[in-house]
Amino acid sequence: MSQYEIADVDRSAVNSSQVIELELVGADREVLDIGCATGYLGSALAEQGCTVTGVEYDAEAAERAREVMSEVVVADLERSDLTELFPGRTFDVVVLGDVLEHLMHPEQVLASAVRLLAPGGSVVVSVPNVAHGSLRLALLQGRWDYRETGLLDRTHVRFFTRQGVADLLRAAGLRPVDVRAVVLDPLEVEVDVDADALPWAVVDWVRKQPDAYTYQFVLRAVPGEDDGTPFPEPVPAVPLPERDDAHTERGRIEAALHAPTVGRGDIVDEVIELRHRVLTLRDHAVGAEASVGAARNSVARAQAAERHARAELERQLAEIKSTASWRVGTKIVSPLARVKRVVRGS
Known part of the structure; x- marks a missing residue:
């Protein structure tokens, strides 16, 4: 059984790519x-x-699909050209639902x-969003764990952000005309995130970033040259949920702490300048302390050299005094010294 099998499309599940695809395709079409x-x-x-x-x-x-579809062709898309699989045929809509991310050359x-x-036909595409908030948070914790299905399906070989989808359509000669989004909270999908271990208010910040809730992009595109029109803002399949949990509370506290500096770039610049000056003074103090230490070391070395010189002089003097020459000289010089003292006294 295929790992991607769904028993039936639940039309009441409006926040699903299959239901959105059904709406974008429409009725009575050759698909x-x-x-x-x-x-x-x-x-x-x-x-x-x-x-x-x-x-x-x-x-x-x-083989199972043939039970409910008019025709099914078995083919490897990496090795087959669709025009060769269906020579001379055309379709009102071509659907590629969660397919392109599995291809090396989508x-x-x-x-x-x-x-x-x-003529007048369109392509309906759905792709997962690699910039979903759950993956941003998981990467902050060093996680990129593949699974059997989901955003990190182990058979995915290409990954798309909103800009990546825009580039892909442009490369194929397509122009998006209707862009939707399957939206899920970053903490409520299959990606493993330890939210309580993340830094203060990070979850709240990530939730507020563009496309953080977008789990899948689902769109309809038509042939057309790039005219420079920005990629349409994805329309959520359901309203984004209003969160009020520990992470939103942390976000509110963080915002309150920063409120005094909002719009006051001068204060921020002054704080940065003061911090720079403090760090500069600290560096100067460290340098001065190093210079004093070097001077102390020089004085200590000089004192040690002086002590060594005195000891060496005393040793040499002791050796001289122990010689016979010193003793004879002393006997000769001593009377003369006494005579000098007598003469000076008179």
């Missing part, structure tokens, strides 16, 4: 579902009056899908 797995999306599209053809790598999954597959579009 090519690339990476159709066991046909769960194709079956739901058929309920909307669509005629669905599929492409699937897994032969067993493809831009080539996407470009070949464009060539299969009928």
